[in-house]
Amino acid sequence: MVSDVIDDVCREHTAASISEFSHSHIWEAAEIGEEIPYEAALDCQLGEIEPDDMEWAREEIERRENADAVRA
Numbered sequence: 342m343v344s345d346v347i348d349d350v351c352r353e354h355t356a357a358s359i360s361e362f363s364h365s366h367i368w369e370a371a372e373i374g375e376e377i378p379y380e381a382a383l384d385c386q387l388g389e390i391e392p393d394d395m396e397w398a399r400e401e402i403e404r405r406e407n408a409d410a411v412r413a
Contacts, residue, residue: 367381
């Protein structure tokens, strides 16, 4: 897999295009010298947020808040 990625980067991109691809809005939002977590790399794989996604998130927040209240 690593070899495939290296081949793709070296054969399909210029320095400018790979830089543009790898510097998402997460990178642009970071302060100079700020550490960006590795998980932020997954940002470029995200799709559009759909209404169903928002509903799931609201339900998940509520579920976790209720679980925390029970534990307290």
